[in-house]
Amino acid sequence: MSEWTKLYDAVLNGDADAARTLTEEALAAGAEPQSLVDDHMIPAMDEVGRRFEANDFFVPELLIAARAMKASLEKIRPLLIASGAKPKGRVALGTVKGDLHDIGKNLVAAMLEGGGFEVVDLGVDVAPEKFIEAIESNGVDIVAMSALLTTTMPSMKTTIDAIVAAGARDRVKIMIGGAPITREYAEEIGADAYGDSAASAVAIARKLVAA
Amino acid sequence: MDSTDASRPDGNAADRPPVRIRLRPLGKTLTSTPGTPMINVLFPEGVEFPCGGRGRCRGCRVRVLEGELPVSPEEQRLLTPDQIGAGWRLACRQRVEGDLTLDLAQWESAVLADESSFHFTPHPGCGIAIDVGTTTLAAQLVDLETGRVLAVRTGLNRQARFGADLMSRLSFAMTSEGASTLASRIRTQLGELIGDLLAAAGGEHAERVKRIVLVGNTAMHHLFGALDPEPLARYPFETPTPGTLEFDTGSLGWKGLPEGCRVVFLPCIGGFVGSDVLAGLLATGFDRRDKPGVFIDLGTNGEIVVGNYSRMVCASTAAGPAFEGARITMGMRASTGAIAEVEARGESWHCRVLGDGEPRGLCGSGLVDAVATGLDLGVILSNGRYADGGDRWTLREPVALHQCDVRELQLAKGAIAAGARTLLKLSGLRAREVSDVYLAGAFGNYLRLDSARRIGLLPFGEDKLHPSGNTALLGAKLSLFSEHPQEACESLRKRIVHFSLGTDPDFQEAYIEEMGFPRKRPPAHREKPKETRRP
Numbered sequence: 001m002s003e004w005t006k007l008y009d010a011v012l013n014g015d016a017d018a019a020r021t022l023t024e025e026a027l028a029a030g031a032e033p034q035s036l037v038d039d040h041m042i043p044a045m046d047e048v049g050r051r052f053e054a055n056d057f058f059v060p061e062l063l064i065a066a067r068a069m070k071a072s073l074e075k076i077r078p079l080l081i082a083s084g085a086k087p088k089g090r091v092a093l094g095t096v097k098g099d100l101h102d103i104g105k106n107l108v109a110a111m112l113e114g115g116g117f118e119v120v121d122l123g124v125d126v127a128p129e130k131f132i133e134a135i136e137s138n139g140v141d142i143v144a145m146s147a148l149l150t151t152t153m154p155s156m157k158t159t160i161d162a163i164v165a166a167g168a169r170d171r172v173k174i175m176i177g178g179a180p181i182t183r184e185y186a187e188e189i190g191a192d193a194y195g196d197s198a199a200s201a202v203a204i205a206r207k208l209v210a211a
Numbered sequence: 212m213d214s215t216d217a218s219r220p221d222g223n224a225a226d227r228p229p230v231r232i233r234l235r236p237l238g239k240t241l242t243s244t245p246g247t248p249m250i251n252v253l254f255p256e257g258v259e260f261p262c263g264g265r266g267r268c269r270g271c272r273v274r275v276l277e278g279e280l281p282v283s284p285e286e287q288r289l290l291t292p293d294q295i296g297a298g299w300r301l302a303c304r305q306r307v308e309g310d311l312t313l314d315l316a317q318w319e320s321a322v323l324a325d326e327s328s329f330h331f332t333p334h335p336g337c338g339i340a341i342d343v344g345t346t347t348l349a350a351q352l353v354d355l356e357t358g359r360v361l362a363v364r365t366g367l368n369r370q371a372r373f374g375a376d377l378m379s380r381l382s383f384a385m386t387s388e389g390a391s392t393l394a395s396r397i398r399t400q401l402g403e404l405i406g407d408l409l410a411a412a413g414g415e416h417a418e419r420v421k422r423i424v425l426v427g428n429t430a431m432h433h434l435f436g437a438l439d440p441e442p443l444a445r446y447p448f449e450t451p452t453p454g455t456l457e458f459d460t461g462s463l464g465w466k467g468l469p470e471g472c473r474v475v476f477l478p479c480i481g482g483f484v485g486s487d488v489l490a491g492l493l494a495t496g497f498d499r500r501d502k503p504g505v506f507i508d509l510g511t512n513g514e515i516v517v518g519n520y521s522r523m524v525c526a527s528t529a530a531g532p533a534f535e536g537a538r539i540t541m542g543m544r545a546s547t548g549a550i551a552e553v554e555a556r557g558e559s560w561h562c563r564v565l566g567d568g569e570p571r572g573l574c575g576s577g578l579v580d581a582v583a584t585g586l587d588l589g590v591i592l593s594n595g596r597y598a599d600g601g602d603r604w605t606l607r608e609p610v611a612l613h614q615c616d617v618r619e620l621q622l623a624k625g626a627i628a629a630g631a632r633t634l635l636k637l638s639g640l641r642a643r644e645v646s647d648v649y650l651a652g653a654f655g656n657y658l659r660l661d662s663a664r665r666i667g668l669l670p671f672g673e674d675k676l677h678p679s680g681n682t683a684l685l686g687a688k689l690s691l692f693s694e695h696p697q698e699a700c701e702s703l704r705k706r707i708v709h710f711s712l713g714t715d716p717d718f719q720e721a722y723i724e725e726m727g728f729p730r731k732r733p734p735a736h737r738e739k740p741k742e743t744r745r746p
Contacts, residue, residue, distance in 0.1 A: 055602060055614050058595055058621065060726045098445025100713045103722070124714070125446045150382045151444035 004031060004040055007072065011044035011114075014064030016071040023072040033079040037116060041069055045114030049199035059103065062198065066110025073113060087118035089209040092134035093144035094122030095178075096155035101148035104178060107198035108144060115202035117142075128155075128162035135168045141209050144201070145191075147178040156181075157189040164190075173208040177201070233312040235276065239411070249273075249305040251547075251566060256363075258315060264303035265659075270680070271302040278311035331358055331692045336421040338691030339405060342487065342684040343397070343427035343435060343476075344368060345377055345511070346535075349684050350401075352408045352416060353691055360688075362411040369400050370434065376532070377430050377483070377512065384433075384440040394437035401425075402465040409467065417467050423460075424696045425476040426687045428485035428512065429453065432476055443483070447711060453479035455697040477690065477700045481709025483527045488514050488651075489700045490686025492523070495649040495679055498703050503640050505631060505671070508651040508682075509534055509658070513627045516707070517634040517645075523707040524637055528630035533616075533623040534575040534654045540613040543572035545657055550577040550610055552659065553584045560584050562607045570610045576657040581612050582620055583662035586728055593730045595621050621726045624668040629721035630712055631670070637710065642670045651682040667729045 004026045010018035026036055048065045051057040057065075091112055095105050102124045109119045120138050122130055131143055143163070147153045156176055163169050175193040176186050186194035193204045227245045232252060234241065243252050250264045250271075258271060266285035275298040282295055283304040290299050334355040341350040345368065352362040370393050374380030384390045409417045425435065429450060433440050442450045456476035460468045477486030488508060492498050497506055499520050506516040513530035516523050536542035536549070543549050548571030552563035562577075564570045573581065585591035585604060592598050595617050603611040635642060648671045650658070655678045663669045669676060690696035712718040 055618075056596060056600075058618055058726065060723050061594065063723050100446045103719065106719075149445075150378050151385070152446075155445075 007040040008044045011041055011065055011068045012047055014068050016068040019068040019072040023075040033076045034085050042116055052199045062107055069114045088116040089141040090118045091142040091144055092120040092122055092140040094126030095124045096145050096147045096152055097127050098155050099147045099149055099152035100124040105146045108201045111198050111201050128159040131159055132166045135172055142205055143172050143174045145176045150180045153180055160190050175204055230307050231310045232307055235314045243307050245308050247307050249302045249307055252307055253302050266301055266304050272299050273302045274298045274314040276312040276314055278309055280305050337416050337419040338421055339423040340684055340687035340691055341425045343425055343431045350404050350408055352412050353688055362408045364404050364408045366404055370396050381440050381444050390437055393434045397435050398463050418469050420468050420472050423474045424687045424690045426486040426490045426683050428487055429479040429483045432479050432485050435476055448482050475696050477697055480525055480704050480707050483512055484514050484525050487683035489703055491651045491682035493689055494682040494685035502646040505645050505648045509654045510652050515630045515634055517638050524634050524710050525707050526630055526710045526712045528626040528712055530623040530626045533619040536574045538619050539616045541572040541610050543574055545574040549574035553580040555584045555587045570607050575654050580659055580662045581606055583665035593728045624666055625722050625726035628667055628725040629718055632721045633718040648676050649679045651679050656680055664733050
């Protein structure tokens with residue numbers, strides 16, 4: 001599908017208008033919706049993640065790339081749903097109760113969408129019950145939680161405990177992240193995975209659904 | 212006393228006997244090596260250098276009572292012939308070459324300011340003003356009859372060992388005994404500080420102390436008062452107990468003060484924005500201004516106020532500690548060995564090191580300067596990336612600015628600039644409609660304003676920017692001249708609306724945009740000669 005490599009560039013450079021227009025043109029020209037995602041957009045977001053890890057990109061570039069990808073995805077998603085294509089997995093994510101720092105969370109959401117996941121964004125200050133409700137009603141595969149403050153970190157444990165108490169723990173994988181979070185903390189509270197950056201979220205989520 | 216060795220070269224300074232510098236009104240005598248810049252002698256004593264010691268303001272002026280100091284071109288420009296004749300000099304332009312006795316204008320002028328805004332009505336007795344900072348403490352003993360500062364003491368907040376930043380300290384406060392440990396820690400320390408203050412002033416003033424006024428952010432207010440810290444630990448970060456705290460000295464365990472001496476911790480505004488900002492607004496006359504103004508405290512928790520006397524909106528924005536040189540690879544506080552200034556010279560650049568020795572690291576002002584210079588030289592692109600794709604830029608061996616340091620600064624300056632932008636929008640104002648911008652806190656004093664504009668930290672004309680020093684302490688001091696220090700603050704806080712930036716979509720959008728750097732220097736930054744107005 002090399003004819004639509006411009007879509008790759010538009011997402012990588014964060015040009016939302018170009019991404020939208022190119023997607024429309026490609027679809028009008030009969031391009032396969034799934035292959036636009038798999039062959040251009042996912043590779044573009046992978047490259048965004050790689051450049052972020054390499055310090056080439058920073059938060060703003062990540063966010064505008066995500067915005068461009070979303071603009072394109074809005075055109076494609078209805079077609080994907082109509083065709084019955086399955087997402088790689090469904091992720092419910094939010095910042096935990098008491099925490100409303102959502103830039104990191106939004107980045108993870110964007111990276112996951114770009115990586116082919118369906119994201120149920122629960123927003124900020126999400127109570128344990130809301131996570132459980134998402135598991136019950138949305139059939140999610142992964143619960144992703146973020147916390148930016150040392151004072152709100154304990155809400156992650158509260159949420160996991162609540163999921164266990166609700167008998168839903170074995171139905172989902174749980175991944176966590178945020179500035180004060182460490183791998184040790186993730187193990188301590190019984191999460192399945194820890195991500196140290198938004199860019200690493202996709203690889204972790206892929207591993208979790210494959211497990 | 213005589214002493215003019217100014218003609219001697221500095222080279223043989225080591226052979227010369229140490230010089231003595233006596234400070235009025237403290238009655239303290241310091242010794243130093245001849246040829247030492249006066250800023251290095253006075254800075255550790257708590258003297259502030261509002262323009263960063265560059266001879267641009269008059270904030271550090273001293274009067275020579277005994278001894279001699281030459282007159283520099285900056286002094287000729289900034290001081291009147293009468294003032295020079297009366298012995299006034301700028302401490303930042305001088306070196307100590309011989310014995311001196313100096314009068315420090317700063318510690319008196321704060322209240323007795325020649326500018327009309329600081330009128331005070333004389334009262335019998337003395338008062339003590341204390342700025343309770345997360346990191347540093349500053350206290351002054353003030354004679355309420357004359358307005359003179361009788362003694363000054365500073366210290367590092369000993370609560371810091373239970374968490375250097377606010378959130379980790381609050382986490383500790385929520386453990387069992389945590390809140391009471393922190394309260395007794397700070398109360399004991401302040402009791403000692405007050406003891407030192409009274410002793411430094413000669414001891415005879417202790418009996419005259421009428422009241423003690425404390426200011427600080429909401430967390431410091433709660434941790435001093437042993438209030439429940441829980442509401443401050445999580446969203447929406449609003450406390451049910453923001454009001455004035457009053458104590459008698461006995462209940463705090465403070466000794467040597469007269470019966471009836473009241474201790475007042477001024478009230479908080481909302482969120483983490485506390486009485487340090489209220490005091491700052493009083494100190495800068497913000498509470499009386501008609502025209503729209505902006506007040507910014509460039510601390511770890513950057514506090515911003517926009518408005519005029521009738522209505523103000525305020526918010527705090529998590530700028531992080533980059534401005535203090537923390538989380539920067541070679542970051543350090545503004546002390547000897549810190550690169551404090553970086554300036555482009557043609558295709559190259561020049562670094563100024565505090566204390567003139569070998570560079571050891573980079574302080575906050577040096578960081579902002581380095582990035583501004585990097586942008587000018589094309590070393591750093593407007594998206595923050597090094598143009599050559601590398602990960603460091605050696606400023607002067609062995610000090611380098613790393614790519615991740617530029618990123619830290621982008622986060623910090625983005626938070627402040629986006630916060631200011633959001634509050635301006637909320638107030639229906641444009642940046643150019645703002646007539647004055649007050650920069651509170653130590654960093655505002657050392658920051659080079661044109662560099663701050665270059666990196667897009669402060670989107671205001673340079674002539675509008677007023678580095679204002681420790682406005683929290685100044686405001687606390689002004690409050691001492693009232694029988695009921697909390698009254699002015701209580702009335703002021705009713706006119707302030709606290710706004711939570713975290714949930715605002717405009718802020719999020721602005722934050723992303725403000726993380727980048729302006730492509731070019733903002734226009735007209737050097738259209739006219741340097742401003743000489745008093746900050």
